[in-house]
Amino acid sequence: MLAAPRQDSLAQDFVQFSVEAGVLRFGEFRTKAGRMSPYFFNAGLFDDGAKLGQLAQFYARRILASGIEFDMLFGPAYKGIPLAAAVAIELARDGRNVPYAYNRKEAKDHGEGGTLVGAPVRGRVLIVDDVMSAGTAARESIALIRxxxxTPHAVAIALDRQEKATEDGRDVDHSAVxxxxxxxxxxxxxxxxxxxLxxxxxxxxxEELGEHHARVEAYRRRYGVE
Structure with a gap:
């Protein structure tokens, strides 16, 4: 008999936090790929100081535990901007003080100008974002950093949906991650x-929450990747 997958306590705590914060919801939701998903993760609902601060703690713990080496953080506009700032604060509290930068959607033609704001973009850059659906934001960030x-070196995200990406409206065999x-x-x-999850x-x-397991499992069987 195969052993049950080992539980990741940090991930379990994060899922519970996301559910309690109303960020992770269950029902029927249409994704960007046009699929009907039985769950929805909306990081925009980490919308007050306490929730954002706790979210940053989860990011910092995962980043530090990953062993990824980096020299600075980069937050892609728009959701990545507060994430990078909050994570930079939390990393500094943990003794890892690093600079951060982010981009504007449109170049500024006055003042300091350009599309990049914050610290000079140098060295190995860790991109901080919420989720990755198609990898589009990552590609745009990579181009700006280069x-x-x-050097675009790594990406930290809140949730890996572990599902097939789409290209030209068709499912492919790999996820955006x-x-x-x-x-x-x-x-x-x-x-x-x-x-x-x-x-x-x-x-x-x-329990009431457990009733969603079968539908989420069915969704993963249809669209999931490892």
């Missing part, structure tokens, strides 16, 4: 994955 003469890892050559660390729901079997 244009500044720095796998594409960034295997095709773009960047390391990726996630606070939690879909597998962790399923473990969390399984732990709540017999």
């Amino acid at each position: 244009a500044a003469g720095a 796998q594409y960034v890892r295997n095709q773009l050559g960047l390391q990726v660390c996630a606070i939690a994955r879909l597998a962790d 399923l473990q969390y729901l399984e732990r709540h079997a017999g």
